[in-house]
Amino acid sequence: MTRVHDMGGRYGDGPVRPEPQGVPAFAADWHPRALALTVAAGGLGKWNIDMARHAREALAPRDYNRFAYYEKWIAALADMLVSEGLVSRAELTDGQGAAPGPEGPAAGPVTVQKVRQMIANGAPADRAASAPARFVPGDRVRTRRPAANLFVDGGHTRLPQYAAGAEGRVLRVHGSHVLPDRSAHKLGEGAEPLYAVAFAASALWARPEHPRDEVVLDLWQSYLEAV
Amino acid sequence: MPHDHSDHDHPHALLPPDPALRVKALETILTRKGLIEPAALDEIIDTYQNRIGPQNGAQVVARAWTDPAFRADLLRDATAVVADMGFYGRQGEHIVAVENTPEQHNMVVCTLCSCYPWPLLGIPPGWYKSDAYRARAVREPRRVLSEFGVELPEDTAVRVWDSTAEVRYLVVPMRPAGTEAMDAAALARLVTRDSMIGTGLVTAP
Structure with missing residues (x-):
């Protein structure tokens, strides 16, 4: 089974509360600092987006549930800085950090120029095809069940529980993309064909709202089998 | 293992x-x-x-409404088309545009985290990242839409896109009636952030 973040379809969360249009306002002064620290630290080059997502998902459920959004980011950032050897536990405890010696910082430094490049260039996930695409639009497919990482027990996957074992049809082929199940655990990129797969709401939910409603998920080839 | x-x-x-x-x-x-x-x-x-916010996506939508060749290109390969307008980068490396019609309404969520097309819409609003939206948008999209004041006709199907990969979805809302005389710049001012996520409709002024 997967983790606390995998909440699609869950009951009990109450109403959605809309907000004014436009650029969202930050609810507290530390929110933009948390965003900026997390984005900037990505520029240290020690982790990819899949590792960062997994670090947030691997928070203890009690922390994931009580932390505000950017608190999750900051907690995961602290965990990754330690696991990647950039910051020590002692430094987290005393909240200071030693100035670099003559050899310079251990990574970076992340500069204004560097963050401009990161924001402008992004990190494309498409790769040259490493395996032929098994499916074409219109094909019927079934997702694997249970939704789980096949390489690491409790590891990262992007197949939500609510869509595990469901039958749908391929809508479009996105090309080959890095497989998060490997990338999150430093097991290589393992790029695979990625598909948008449409599921009838009735294939996912006990009481669908409408007979023609659908949910579409982007799913890697190894998540799917032919029907 | x-x-x-x-x-x-x-x-x-x-x-x-x-x-x-x-x-x-x-x-x-x-x-x-x-x-x-x-x-x-x-x-x-x-x-x-x-610098980066929903005004970017609004320009794309308004141009799609006023330029049929651009609309066709956008629906075929949005990444290249919006990059030509200067909208590319972090959390927008792979863009797909999905168009609302009287038959089908599109709505975007990320149930597993908070994936969102940053170069086109900026950072997501709080509700998009909330447990309530992430949990409910896939199971009861019409009830969620009603909380945004949106009621769809009974014969409009809802297609919810759960952003589980690095593909980011932009909803192209329907152009409202009564805006035939407006140019792209004026139309862009009508296009709301929520309409490009699919939790809002665009209305004439």
């Missing part, structure tokens, strides 16, 4: 409990160690508060 070691090691608990102090401590550590320049943080905040 290896077990996920992160379950046994949560160094973040060493930081102060108050979130503002946690952020401050991490900022102090990272800048003192020379890993991050303080000005780089200000650059990121300035970018997402003042």
Whole structure:
């Protein structure tokens, strides 16, 4: 089974509360600092987006549930800085950090120029095809069940529980993309064909709202089998 | 099979409990160690508060409404088309545009985290990242839409896109009646952020 973040379809969360249009306002002064620290630290080059997502998902459920959004980011950032050897536990405890010696910082430094490049260039996930695409639009497919990482027990996957074992049809082929199940655990990129797969709401939910409603998920080839 | 070691090691608990102090401590550590320049943080905040936001996506939508060749290109290969308009980068490396019609309404969610097309819409609003939206948008999209004041006709199907990969979805809302005389610049001012996520409709002024 997967983790606390995998909440699609869950009951009990109450109403959605809309907000004014436009650029969202930050609810507290530390929110933009948390965003900026997390984005900037990505520029240290020690982790990819899949590792960062997994670090947030691997928070203890009690922390994931009580932390505000950017608190999750900051907690995961602290965990990754330690696991990647950039910051020590002692430094987290005393909240200071030693100035670099003559050899310079251990990574970076992340500069204004560097963050401009990161924001402008992004990190494309498409790769040259490493395996032929098994499916074409219109094909019927079934997702694997249970939704789980096949390489690491409790590891990262992007197949939500609510869509595990469901039958749908391929809508479009996105090309080959890095497989998060490997990338999150430093097991290589393992790029695979990625598909948008449409599921009838009735294939996912006990009481669908409408007979023609659908949910579409982007799913890697190894998540799917032919029907 | 290896077990996920992160379950046994949560160094973040060493930081102060108050979130503002946690952020401050991490900022102090990272800048003192020379890993991050303080000005780089200000650059990121300035970018997402003042330069990148839903006004970008609104330009794309208004152009699609007024230029049939652009609309066709956008629906075929949005990444290339919006990059030509200068909208590319972090969290927008692979864009797909999905068009609302009287038969089908599109709506975007990320149930597993908070994936969102940053170069086109900026950073997501709080509700998009909320447990309530993430949990419910896939199971009861019409009830969620009603909380935004949106009621769809009974014969309009809803297609919810759960952003599970690095593909980011832009909803192209329907152009409202009564806007035939408006140019793209005026139309762009009508296009709301929520209409490009699919939780709003565009209305004539």
